Amino acid sequence: MSQKFDVIVIGAGPGGYVAAIKAAQLGLKTACIEKYQDKSGKLALGGTCLNVGCMPSKALLDSSWKYHEAQADFAVHGIDVKDVAIDVPAMIGRKDTIVKNLIGGIAGLFKANGVTTIEGHGKLLANKQVEVTAADGTVQVYQAENVIIAAGSQPIDIPPAPVDQDVIVDSTGALDFQAVPKRLGVIGAGVIGLELGSVWARLGAEVTVIEAQDKFLSAVDEQVAKEALKIFAKQKLDIRLGARVTGSEVKDGEVTVNFTDAKGEQHMTFDKLIVAVGRRPVTNNVLSADSGVTIDERGFIFVDDICATSVPGVYAVGDVVRGPMLAHKASEEGIMVAERIAGNKAQVNYDLIPSVIYTHPEIAGVGQTEQQLKGDGVAINVGVFPFAASGRAMAANDTAGFVKIIADAETDRVLGVHVIGPSAAELVQQGAIAMEFGSSAEDLGLMVFSHPTLSEALHEAALAVNGKAIHIANRKKR
């Protein structure tokens, strides 16, 4: 096998594997280096997202939601189910099968597109050489015309709660509990804390979430975050804001966490504790001292708008660079870089990256929040439509939350779409499409939406921006 490639990608997560497939499709001789192994020691492509992130967590969110519905929501439909029970190892086994199939899918795509998979740890050397160290310690050096670093991220550890993957776990360990913990502590009320906290709360765990910030979900639209906090309280997620963890002690299979909040010093004991305080880029040991690629003090690789590093021909995408740590952002950066290497024009619209928290109801948004726009002094009109007024949501017995559309007061152009409610992720994507085409709220209001659908809530929110909603009383004059 030749040791020279047009493109070598380091990392086969959603940034790396997508970049590799695209580069190969564009006729470039491409290799992708990955070292991650599954529990049986077999190479597992797909990165955090497929192995221990987005996909396994969604499998558990769906399983636990079905259990919750069977237990708590079926009766309202007149469905009587008795003795609903959860078999946790079976639920975990289903999740593992989904992960296995997805990983196999990427291996198949690599084969179909002619991407060479190189197993081992990749490290960028000087002059676009890439060193690969296999699990048995063998070292090979490859030469590339272009290198794409897509090494991803890993959970941040905090000294007061060191992860042992037994009693104190990170997001990976929390996907493999073999029984429902009676008392579950979660440090961090971010995306992971809320998603994994929800999984185990639905299955019966008493969940306490300890969050350092006073403000809940500070990056989310404030009106949405406020609604979410109310809904989660009803779901008995005990969210402690302004709570700083000072220490923890593991003893006899349980953990006591010490934290301080507005009430003073607190101590709580849990059967399991999930630490979900953010992730950091994996960039140490991926760049040799003479690679020429520069990183900031937090370990992120410096890149420009098109993900080019300080070394010509070396790019970096996904969680190792600035911007939100989201799989879809990484994939789009991977596509952009592959296209650029092939000599085509491509770019990512960083203003329109949707984000989703897969709780129930889901929380999703695209564009700017009301607080951002007001902070920037932009005059806006806001339309809100509650799912409580949606016939489709009523039929589904799923009426919590609302759709919120924010438009520029002068031009009517949609600047933000924020949803908390059923299928929020899918509804926000409609907003993203509209915004990508420069839609005004009026444009959205003039479109025909199928009836009855949840999407009608988006239609009505767009109409409400200019005081023209039909199925709620309008606050503004027409």
Ligand SMILES: NC(=O)c1ccc[n+]([C@@H]2O[C@H](COP(=O)([O-])OP(=O)(O)OC[C@H]3O[C@@H](n4cnc5c(N)ncnc54)[C@H](O)[C@@H]3O)[C@@H](O)[C@H]2O)c1
């Ligand atoms: N649905 C999704 O798109 C999805 C799902 C999972 C993860 N992710 C991404 O993965 C990354 C990591 O997720 P995450 O939830 O770990 O991070 P996050 O940044 O979303 O949330 C971490 C939370 O922990 C809090 N925190 C930090 N230190 C603390 C401490 N010592 N004590 C108490 N609270 C503390 C922070 O204030 C923050 O609210 C994020 O960038 C996220 O976007 C995305």
